[in-house]
Amino acid sequence: MPWSRLSGSISSPKMDVAIDMGNPFLNLTLDGFLKIGTVAATRSAAEDTYHMLKRGNVSGHNFEQMLKKMCKEGAYWGTTAGLYVGTEYGVERIRGTRDWKNAMIGGAVTGAVLSAVGDNKKDRIVIDAITGAAIATAAEFINYLT
The missing domain is CATH 1.20.5 (Single alpha-helices involved in coiled-coils or other helix-helix interfaces)
Known part of the structure; x- marks a missing residue:
């Protein structure tokens, strides 16, 4: 029985806007x-x-x-994205290495800060920090796989 395979890639147009803040x-x-x-x-x-x-x-x-x-x-x-990206970059510069741990720390800090700004109690802040760390780490691992 004859068969064929379709091969190709899908890509979207990419547009970058660069604003140099120095x-x-x-x-x-x-x-x-x-x-x-x-x-x-x-x-x-x-x-x-x-x-x-x-x-x-x-x-x-x-x-x-x-x-x-x-x-x-x-x-x-x-603001959430800016806080996360800035924190991850800062952690990378402090640690001197680029790995999944930076994403985990950035996610934890972002989750905790956003929760604390929302006037939550300590338990909720910790839970949100853990959630932020888990999501950021999972996204980093998924990004690594693709």
């Missing part, structure tokens, strides 16, 4: 903030647009609420 730490932190903040704002806009169209209620007030939510989501997730 310091690698600041460059990476700002890059993380802008990239993830943009993704979060876009996701929020798509979700709100869907809900407005589903309800059939497109108005100036709804559009204004959508813009506010986009800014809030973009700022929150951008």
Whole structure:
């Protein structure tokens, strides 16, 4: 029986915006903030647009609420990404090596800081630090596999 195999790769267009702040730490932190903040704002806009169209209620007030939510989501997730990327880079510079432990420490610090800012109790802060460390470490391992 004849058979064939399809081989190829899928890639998306890549666009990088470089803003030189004069310091690698600041460059990476700002890059993380802008990239993830943009993704979060876009996701929020798509979700709100869907809900407005589903309800059939497109108005100036709804559009204004959508813009506010986009800014809030973009700022929150951008700050989270910037904090994580900056922390991971700082840990890498302090330790002098690049490995999964930097991601783990960066995730733990990011989870703890975001939890503490949210005015949580000690137990919740520790749980969020563990969660941040686990997610960052898993992402690092998955990135290594691909």
